[in-house]
Amino acid sequence: MELTNQDIADLVAFRRELHRFPEISNEEEQTARRVVAFLSETGPDEVLEHMGGHGVAVVYDSGKPGPTVLFRSELDALPIEELSDAPHRSALQGKSHMCGHDGHTAILAAMGRQLGRRRPAQGRVVLMFQPAEETGNGAAGVVADPRYDTIRPDFAFSLHNLPGTPLGHVRLKPGVVNCASRGLRIVLEGKTAHSSMPETGFSPMLAVSRLMPALAKLGGGSFHDDDFAMVTVTHAAMGEAVFGIAPGRAELWATLRTRLDGRMADLCAAAEALAQKAAAEDGLRVAIDYHEIFLASLNAPEAVDRLRAALDAEGVRHDEEELPMRASEDFGIFGHTSKSAMFFLGAGTDLPALHNPDYDFPDDLIAIGSGIFMRTARDLLG
Structure with missing residues (x-):
């Protein structure tokens, strides 16, 4: 369940490539292609493209009966001009990853690296790279896609980075988390x-x-x-x-x-x-x-219990502070047909806020976020 030093280097480079070439909601065609290319070497059992637009579902199947567990990230960037001197700053005028979705995508890519080496003992894991979260139509489009029935999960999990919270500290609670x-x-x-x-x-x-x-x-x-x-x-x-x-x-x-x-x-x-x-x-x-x-995002108690067990096993501190949030999130629609939960992963107390023109996702969160998700997947599926 560990990433190698080479994995970390590759994932950071991948995240920064996504950061350099951001695509806004409903335009994520090249971002989706980069995801498929990066994960092709992991030998997934199924890849479903163009879900709900430019969404991609990457499936790692044990070949044995068991639950389906979905982990979601977002592909889209924002129509914001980046103000940064970083070498990997946006190369596209007026577009940038100021919400950290490039980092969320790298976290799921890290899971793909590990699942490619060892499938779950039962059931299957679906890595859902969702389009158009910022405009609210991405998750709805994915769930409305007829192919979604073939990967409909028993559990669905997601995360969002949270500047202003200590690095690696998690906010998580059952019930309403986003308006x-x-x-x-x-x-x-x-x-x-x-x-x-x-x-x-x-x-x-x-x-x-x-x-x-x-x-x-x-x-x-x-x-x-x-x-x-x-x-x-x-x-x-x-x-x-x-x-x-x-x-x-x-x-x-x-x-x-x-x-x-x-x-x-x-x-x-x-x-x-x-x-x-x-x-x-x-x-x-x-x-x-x-x-x-x-739609409102509500965390199912059973899904929250699964995440809390993973956090404790990984030694990650967590609490319920600052929840729920007034801000909205389209992940809630996955909870209409599966047990779902989303947690918020501290990005550090000295970072700009989300949607600020100088925000940059901390690369250190890739290993932390993927570790929590992998622990959750292994606890459920072995």
Whole structure:
């Protein structure tokens, strides 16, 4: 269950290659090819490509009956210009791995190295390299792929690096760990007019001005209660950037956030009712749609117990602090059909935060993260 010095050198080089050539959500074609190429020498029993887009499932099968255990990483980067002097900094303008998904992918690649040398004693391990986590459609696309039924896991595990937490220290708890969220877009359509005669048109100005505070007021409840809801207005645009035209169209964007999916349904209904009312009061047409839909992520107690046993066996310190998080994660959908759990792996207290333009995944986490996952796999499958 140990990586050799050569393995570590190869995995660090692989991680840094991914870092140099980042691809954003739904564009991860070359990243997927690099994963397949790197793991080809390990002799996997099955490789399923183009799952849910550019996703790749790499299977190591014992050939004997037993559970299927899935480990997930993400392939996608972010549309952020990297500010770094590192030799492996992004070579692609306006794109970078500022969330550490390059490191998560290297952790699963480390597992592939070890599973290639010794298969599990029973069942099979699926290494799921998932696309499009940042936009929320990647996990849903993978699970909707008809081939997913052939690898549907009994257990599913994932991790995320966490700057601000001591290096190698783990945060883990059962129950809710990441909030549900979705982007709400409201389009209000009226009629333009000459700015000297605004009364001859139908302007969305007053409707937008009422909607912004009204949407924010839909939030409430303590974050530690299941009734928690939060609405953040993120964007508003109205009319043309000219002085001679009274506006006839506006867009308002907001992010809706709840601890549980059922509460999200209620929040959406309330937001839609506000938009309909505001439009009707000013004679406007209204259209509503949703984007970047993330379901709540809940850790199954049995899966958490498996991870805790692995952490203890590996001598990794862990606690439940800082959980759950307001941020969203699309891993939760795997838990709808399997026992799933996600933990958060400390990246160090002196690093920039995730999504900052100067973040870089610590290479030391490759061995730590893969060690925890391999211990979990061996405990379940032998």
